[in-house]
Amino acid sequence: MNIYQEELLDHYENPSNYGTLPRCTISHEEDNPLCGDQIRIDLLIEDDTVKEVRFCGHGCTISLAAASMLTEKIEGKSLDEVKQLSKDDILDMIGIPLGPVRLKCALLALKVLKAGAYGITAWPGEEDE
Amino acid sequence: MHKLEFRPFDIEAIRKDFPIFTTDPPLAFLDNAASTQTPRPVVEAMDAYYDTYRSNIHRGIYRISEEATEQYERAREKVAQLINAPRSRQVIFTRNTTESINLVAYSWGSTNIGEGDEIVLTTMEHHSNLVPWQLLAQRTGATLRFVEITDEGLLDFTQLRDLLTEKTKLVAIGHVSNVLGTINPIQSIIDMAHAVDAKVIVDAAQSVPHFQVDVQQLDCDFLAFSGHKMCGPTGIGVLYGKSELLEEMPPFLGGGSMIRSVERDVSSYAELPAKFEAGTPSIAEAIGLGHAIDYITQANLAAIHVHEQELLKYAHQRLEQIEGITLYGPAPHQKMGVISFNMEGIHPHDVAGILDTHGVAVRAGHHCAQPLMKRLDVIATVRASLYLYNTIEDVDRLYEGLCRAQKLMTRRKIT
Ligand SMILES: Cc1ncc(COP(=O)(O)O)c(C=O)c1O
Numbered sequence: 001m002n003i004y005q006e007e008l009l010d011h012y013e014n015p016s017n018y019g020t021l022p023r024c025t026i027s028h029e030e031d032n033p034l035c036g037d038q039i040r041i042d043l044l045i046e047d048d049t050v051k052e053v054r055f056c057g058h059g060c061t062i063s064l065a066a067a068s069m070l071t072e073k074i075e076g077k078s079l080d081e082v083k084q085l086s087k088d089d090i091l092d093m094i095g096i097p098l099g100p101v102r103l104k105c106a107l108l109a110l111k112v113l114k115a116g117a118y119g120i121t122a123w124p125g126e127e128d129e
Numbered sequence: 130m131h132k133l134e135f136r137p138f139d140i141e142a143i144r145k146d147f148p149i150f151t152t153d154p155p156l157a158f159l160d161n162a163a164s165t166q167t168p169r170p171v172v173e174a175m176d177a178y179y180d181t182y183r184s185n186i187h188r189g190i191y192r193i194s195e196e197a198t199e200q201y202e203r204a205r206e207k208v209a210q211l212i213n214a215p216r217s218r219q220v221i222f223t224r225n226t227t228e229s230i231n232l233v234a235y236s237w238g239s240t241n242i243g244e245g246d247e248i249v250l251t252t253m254e255h256h257s258n259l260v261p262w263q264l265l266a267q268r269t270g271a272t273l274r275f276v277e278i279t280d281e282g283l284l285d286f287t288q289l290r291d292l293l294t295e296k297t298k299l300v301a302i303g304h305v306s307n308v309l310g311t312i313n314p315i316q317s318i319i320d321m322a323h324a325v326d327a328k329v330i331v332d333a334a335q336s337v338p339h340f341q342v343d344v345q346q347l348d349c350d351f352l353a354f355s356g357h358k359m360c361g362p363t364g365i366g367v368l369y370g371k372s373e374l375l376e377e378m379p380p381f382l383g384g385g386s387m388i389r390s391v392e393r394d395v396s397s398y399a400e401l402p403a404k405f406e407a408g409t410p411s412i413a414e415a416i417g418l419g420h421a422i423d424y425i426t427q428a429n430l431a432a433i434h435v436h437e438q439e440l441l442k443y444a445h446q447r448l449e450q451i452e453g454i455t456l457y458g459p460a461p462h463q464k465m466g467v468i469s470f471n472m473e474g475i476h477p478h479d480v481a482g483i484l485d486t487h488g489v490a491v492r493a494g495h496h497c498a499q500p501l502m503k504r505l506d507v508i509a510t511v512r513a514s515l516y517l518y519n520t521i522e523d524v525d526r527l528y529e530g531l532c533r534a535q536k537l538m539t540r541r542k543i544t
Contacts, residue, residue, distance in 0.1 A: 004483055009537070034495075035476075035477070037476075060476035060477075060478035060479045061479050061482075062478070101478075
């Protein structure tokens with residue numbers, strides 16, 4: 001299956017929740033030193049729930065599409081639910097097999113989210129290694 | 130340089146030696162600066178070791194161990210011949226270029242570099258010819274100085290001249306840039322460094338595989354390269370050094386093979402090259418490298434160079450036609466078969482990813498040269514790099530793949 005299928009390209013072309021939140025509870029940014037991709041996620045948390053989310057940054061199709069899909073997924077979710085999101089959830093969202101390098105691209109947004117919201121600094125899937 | 134006769138270059142025959150190219154359409158493998166493919170004769174030579182005389186070297190008093198020792202040492206002689214080292218004992222087998230450079234940084238560096246000394250590098254060094262010197266500088270209080278590059282991707286010679294002073298103890302320089310392909314004029318640089326009594330280590334990872342390098346003519350003090358970039362296996366590299374330097378240097382790693390005699394508290398060390406080859410080495414890989422050298426010298430290094438230059442010129446002509454492409458580095462006649470580029474508005478990862486779906490293997494990233502990326506003011510580039518088995522069709526596939534990437538991506542908003 002091709003990485004460059006329409007759904008991913010659509011997210012890349014018209015990302016959901018792109019931008020920043022002037023008034024937010026959490027704002028966190030990280031980059032992937034391997035390729036320089038950079039993603040920032042802003043969260044507005046109310047009643048332990050993600051009220052609003054925005055992301056911005058630059059990167060390849062996979063990293064930006066994954067960020068766009070992730071923000072759609074977490075809006076309205078409780079912080080507990082968000083914390084449960086795993087590497088496999090992202091892979092299911094992307095829906096295509098990825099090699100190890102592109103895997104990091106796909107997981108960058110989730111890593112930023114978890115580092116910002118919970119202080120978890122490990123890459124998703126490598127937490128207990 | 131050696132006189133090399135020019136033999137016609139039979140690309141069809143060469144490609145038959147590489148099973149990886151037998152698919153239809155064949156893989157367009159353009160990541161040779163990272164690692165090259167392995168021809169059958171090299172794999173067969175290593176198989177022969179495993180199948181018929183597998184044993185450790187140097188110690189065994191039985192036939193197959195003697196055979197293994199002989200083959201291992203023959204490989205060393207082939208390396209010495211290739212680079213015209215005066216004696217094969219000046220050829221130390223390591224794992225790769227990186228280990229060779231670290232060996233010099235630890236062993237030579239620990240006894241020859243001190244506080245206030247200066248080590249001159251360039252902005253285009255691979256991390257493996259940069260980080261070992263950073264570590265040495267941190268250990269000793271020495272200072273690193275960098276020769277900048279011009280906008281064309283060439284070394285700034287005026288600045289180099291100013292940097293070389295009596296404080297300079299070492300010049301560590303890449304022969305050919307793995308990102309820009311720039312061929313640095315190392316003969317002049319070595320002469321200039323020697324004029325201020327500095328030693329020179331040449332990172333020849335991207336030169337020895339592609340053209341004749343003569344260590345005696347260059348008069349370099351150390352030279353390092355990797356087997357896996359010249360049709361050989363991974364896990365084998367070379368350090369060449371001048372005898373008087375290698376003799377004086379303390380050992381790098383301690384253990385078996387590198388000793389003459391061992392007492393409880395002290396040991397005396399073996400002669401060269403064993404002094405620097407502690408433990409069981411990569412025997413099959415050394416033998417493989419020997420056969421890789423046979424392979425590329427039979428194909429003829431001069432002919433390989435001409436072949437790559439033709440492909441490089443052709444590739445430049447084609448890629449320059451693509452709208453929104455930026456090519457980095459000097460013009461084809463000043464460089465080797467390495468093309469670094471970016472496509473406007475398309476992330477290098479996406480370019481490489483789309484090319485992959487088109488059967489074209491290229492690299493995208495910082496190519497272990499982050500200071501150079503910074504100098505070029507880019508986060509990453511796409512890099513296509515050539516070797517003897519590449520064809521015009523490979524370049525055409527690259528061109529078509531790039532056009533496809535452009536069509537797919539540039540109608541899209543770039544965030
Ligand atoms: C110029 C240069 N120097 C050093 C190296 C490091 O080689 P190795 O990884 O085999 O140690 C490379 C290869 O990537 C290179 O291109």
